[in-house]
Amino acid sequence: MPRRVLILLGLATVAMSAVMLAIDPAREAAGNPSILDLEFAWDEAGVEELLADWGEEGEDAAGLSLWVDYAYMLIYGAFLTAVAISVRRGAAARGSRRLAAAGAVAVPAAFAAPACDAVENAWLLIALGGAGGDLAPMLGALFAAAKFAALAVAIAYGLWGGVAALRARSAAPA
Numbered sequence: 001m002p003r004r005v006l007i008l009l010g011l012a013t014v015a016m017s018a019v020m021l022a023i024d025p026a027r028e029a030a031g032n033p034s035i036l037d038l039e040f041a042w043d044e045a046g047v048e049e050l051l052a053d054w055g056e057e058g059e060d061a062a063g064l065s066l067w068v069d070y071a072y073m074l075i076y077g078a079f080l081t082a083v084a085i086s087v088r089r090g091a092a093a094r095g096s097r098r099l100a101a102a103g104a105v106a107v108p109a110a111f112a113a114p115a116c117d118a119v120e121n122a123w124l125l126i127a128l129g130g131a132g133g134d135l136a137p138m139l140g141a142l143f144a145a146a147k148f149a150a151l152a153v154a155i156a157y158g159l160w161g162g163v164a165a166l167r168a169r170s171a172a173p174a
Helices: 003-022 035-039 044-094 097-128 135-171
Strands: none
Touching: 003 044, 035 044, 035 097, 035 135, 044 097, 044 135, 097 135
16 A cells, blocks of 8 residues: 555544544533444433433434544545555565464454444434334444444554554664
8 A cells, every 4th residue: 555545544534533523412512422422322211311412403413423424434444444454564574474464353353343333323323313212222332332342453453563663664774
């Protein structure tokens, strides 16, 4: 993966992160729950409590956040997957077998995170629409947990790869 592409995807991810923070329902009023609270509402009563706290504007912001998140998924998913593939290839080229082997888990995790996010959002949109009973928020929370686990693996692998690449550069003869 060309370095320029990684940099552009990274910048796009940071920019979309800022957009997502700006449209979070917590920004509508001080003390409002965030979209993360909806991700882990777990049941219909939890969703109803959030909707009562948010009011109509907060509910609209939550819906907007979930829809815009689909674009965000494409961007952060492409970035994390490209980073994981680049780390794996670089590790293999340097003979770092453990780091390269860990890519067998990290690359699919980087790809799985936005896929879990997409399913999560579908269930949360159903819950926001007042449908799905307890099932929709529960499935949303389960897919959110899977997303965050996959993100943790992908991000940790990218950081490990970055540290390994810096060490290799500093150890290389000048």
